[in-house]
Amino acid sequence: MQHEEQVRVIRTLIDHLDRGTNVDAGAIRKVAAADYTCPDRAAREWQAFFRDYPQVIGMSGDLPRAGSFLTVNDFGRPLLATRDADGRFRAFANVCRHRGTILEAAPRGDSTRFVCPFHAWTFSNTGALIGVPKPDHFGAIDKSCHGLIELPAAERHGILWVHPQPDGGLDVPDLLGGLDHEFATWDFASLVHIGNDTYDTPMNWKLAIDTFGETYHFEKLHRDTLAPIFYGNVQAYDTYARNHRMALCIRSIDLMRSMPERDWDVTTGAFPVYYLFPNIQINVGANAVMLVRVYPDADNPDRSVSRVSFYARPAALAADPVTTRAVPQSFAEIIRDEDYVAAAASYRGAQSGLVNHFLFGRNEPALHHYHNTYRAALGLPPLAIVAA
Numbered sequence: 001m002q003h004e005e006q007v008r009v010i011r012t013l014i015d016h017l018d019r020g021t022n023v024d025a026g027a028i029r030k031v032a033a034a035d036y037t038c039p040d041r042a043a044r045e046w047q048a049f050f051r052d053y054p055q056v057i058g059m060s061g062d063l064p065r066a067g068s069f070l071t072v073n074d075f076g077r078p079l080l081a082t083r084d085a086d087g088r089f090r091a092f093a094n095v096c097r098h099r100g101t102i103l104e105a106a107p108r109g110d111s112t113r114f115v116c117p118f119h120a121w122t123f124s125n126t127g128a129l130i131g132v133p134k135p136d137h138f139g140a141i142d143k144s145c146h147g148l149i150e151l152p153a154a155e156r157h158g159i160l161w162v163h164p165q166p167d168g169g170l171d172v173p174d175l176l177g178g179l180d181h182e183f184a185t186w187d188f189a190s191l192v193h194i195g196n197d198t199y200d201t202p203m204n205w206k207l208a209i210d211t212f213g214e215t216y217h218f219e220k221l222h223r224d225t226l227a228p229i230f231y232g233n234v235q236a237y238d239t240y241a242r243n244h245r246m247a248l249c250i251r252s253i254d255l256m257r258s259m260p261e262r263d264w265d266v267t268t269g270a271f272p273v274y275y276l277f278p279n280i281q282i283n284v285g286a287n288a289v290m291l292v293r294v295y296p297d298a299d300n301p302d303r304s305v306s307r308v309s310f311y312a313r314p315a316a317l318a319a320d321p322v323t324t325r326a327v328p329q330s331f332a333e334i335i336r337d338e339d340y341v342a343a344a345a346s347y348r349g350a351q352s353g354l355v356n357h358f359l360f361g362r363n364e365p366a367l368h369h370y371h372n373t374y375r376a377a378l379g380l381p382p383l384a385i386v387a388a
Contacts, residue, residue, distance in 0.1 A: 001182055006266035010256060012236040013249045013270060023237040025365035029383040030357040033350040035371075036204040036301060043299035044378055045205075049278040050075040050295065053163075054170050056280045057081060059291060060158040061193035061311050063089060067110045069125065074295045074307065077164040079151065080104055080114070082125040089155040091162040092127050092148035103148075123148050156180075158188025177241025179274070191289055191311035194325050198307055199336045203347035205279065205296040205304035206374070211339035212273060212281050212292070213366035215248055221342055225334045236270070237365050242277035242373045244366055275366065277373055287316035288328040292335075302347075306340075308332050359386065 001009075016022055035041060057072045063083040071094055072079040080094035080103060096103050096116040103114050103123065113130070114123045122131030127148035132138055152163040152170040157180075163170045173180040201208065218232030226232075229251060236247040253269030266272065267286035274282040281292040289311045297303040310328045317324050349355060360367040360383070372382045 001185055001266055001272065003262075003264075005182070007261050007264055009236045009247045009266055009272075010253065010264055010269050013234060013247065013253055014257065016234045016236075017231065017249070017253070022233055022363045023235055023365050025360070025362050025368045027368075027388045028362060028386045029360045029368055029371075030386050031360065031367075031371055031383055032357050033355055036206060036347060036350045039299055039301055042204075042296060042301040045278075045374070046076070046296055046298055048377060049374075051077075051164055052168070053278065054152075054161050054168065054172075054175055055164060056159055056276065056291075056293060057091075057162050058160045058309060059191055059193070059289075059311055060089075060155060060160065060189045061191045062108065062160065062309070064193065065110070067112050067125065068108070069104065069106075069111055069114075070108045071104055071106065072162075074293065074305070075164055076298070077151075078102055079162060079164075080148070081153070081160065081162070084126050085112075089153055089160060090126065091151040091153035093151065093166075095149065096121055096123075097129065097146040097148065157183040157186070158191060159183070175276070177243050177277075179240045179243055179245070179276075182245075186284060188289065188311075190314060192314055192317055193309065194288075194312050194317070195310045195329065196308065197310075197329070197332055197336070198305060199340055200303070200305050201340050201344055202303055203340070203344040204301045204350075205294050206371075207343040207347055208294045208304050208306055208340065209275070209279065209281075209370065210367060211335065211343050212275065213246075213370065214361075214364040216361065216363055217342070221338050222334065225338065230271070233363060239369055242370075242377075244275045244369055246273045246275075246366055247271065248273060275370060277370070278377075283328075283331070285328065286313075287324050288312045290328045290332060302351075308335075 055075055062070050066083055066085050068083045070081040078094040080092045082090050094103050098119055098121045101116050101118040103116055112125045120133045124130050127150050129143040129146045151166055152168050154161045154170050154172050156172040161172055215232050215235055218227050218230055231249040234249040238245050248271040250269050250271055256269045272284045279294045283290040291309045293307040295305050312324045
């Protein structure tokens with residue numbers, strides 16, 4: 001984040017603290033409970049937001065060197081991501097061109113060659129078919145026409161993007177919607193991958209996204225965990241087309257009041273949380289970054305899976321590896337054990353048929369914004385206003 005913007009964000013948070021205010025969305029809006037529970041809506045979202053839309057699959061640290069690979073199976077396309085000898089990130093359908101067998105079963109590793117477990121057809125990490133056993137028995141085949149199916153892929157600002165469709169468009173600056181320059185300042189490309197978690201939860205995927213959309217709940221739900229670290233119900237909030245950035249207020253912001261602005265670092269007093277449409281959260285700390293990818297279970301609204309990946313700044317990892325690894329993991333476990341438990345309870349409430357809508361308050365602008373972006377993408381009207 002540019003220093004001028006860091007100063008603006010910190011000033012905004014301090015002003016909210018001093019005046020006892022928060023970001024104001026301008027109205028209370030309501031969302032139908034059926035938006036979370038309806039199977040038809042779930043099927044439309046699956047197709048529009050996951051099968052036919054570019055996906056973030058990780059960060060550069062997931063492919064740390066030439067020969068690294070990564071497999072993904074979260075949006076209806078078995079995917080194999082590789083880094084070739086020239087350092088280029090590439091993505092392929094993880095499917096053998098002989099009989100359609102899944103080619104690589106491991107979640108990640110290092111290999112320049114991928115051998116099908118069925119008949120041992122062999123492919124390079126550039127997707128080329130380089131080996132067919134017993135070619136005199138199998139018959140003549142043009143290897144150049146039977147390489148792995150390549151998918152559009154881009155690596156920008158340390159983030160790995162793939163389009164699930166071979167003919168899909170992939171314009172990352174456009175997808176970032178005004179965040180392109182800001183993301184360039186974070187040096188995500190230098191981050192070291194330090195671990196993963198998976199949270200399989202009985203709730204609609206949008207409820208998982210909702211948990212990241214406000215800090216109104218901190219003083220109650222997180223009173224013993226995050227509330228001692230953060231000021232709840234205080235944030236700076238900015239939108240970037242379909243995306244947004246929330247800056248949560250860390251209590252150490254009080255120390256910054258006596259510091260000259262030229263020495264301000266936003267991560268001392270704030271915790272930037274980026275939302276990238278439709279399902280990505282990037283939480284940026286001083287020493288570590290957490291990437292959360294939230295997926296529905298195809299056309300089933302009753303289940304979602306969150307893939308959580310942790311990355312560390314190399315200097316922090318070298319100086320204090322234990323703490324650097326522990327902090328993001330602990331934060332994620334709070335999301336799993338507190339936020340997602342509460343969100344799953346909300347889903348049970350939606351399923352009960354006893355309430356027909358939920359409310360988004362004036363102090364919950366992110367909920368207004370990204371629900372309206374979902375709705376606009378599906379050709380639906382904005383959320384209805386309950387009270388201005």
